[in-house]
Amino acid sequence: MAMGNVEKAVEDLTNALKIDKSYTLARIHRVKIWAYNNLKCTKDVHRECKRIVAELHEDDPENENAYAVLALGSLADPSLGSTEDAKMYY
Numbered sequence: 001m002a003m004g005n006v007e008k009a010v011e012d013l014t015n016a017l018k019i020d021k022s023y024t025l026a027r028i029h030r031v032k033i034w035a036y037n038n039l040k041c042t043k044d045v046h047r048e049c050k051r052i053v054a055e056l057h058e059d060d061p062e063n064e065n066a067y068a069v070l071a072l073g074s075l076a077d078p079s080l081g082s083t084e085d086a087k088m089y090y
Contacts, residue, residue: 006033006039014030022055024052028052031048053067068089071089
């Protein structure tokens, strides 16, 4: 993965996911880059985080980040979920 070049890093992670669609760690890092750098819309980030939560074991520490993004996304955009959904994610 390219250091400091977010576009190349996203490309590398996307290529890794093309090879292995269940490579959740690559999905996690890609969605973090998307979210931190505003590279994708909230709906895309929200959808990816839902997939991450579905793929990970409930005790996995990476769920913390995904649930935070899901809660904040639901509060920011009502089309992504209700306040009750945000509370559930939290």
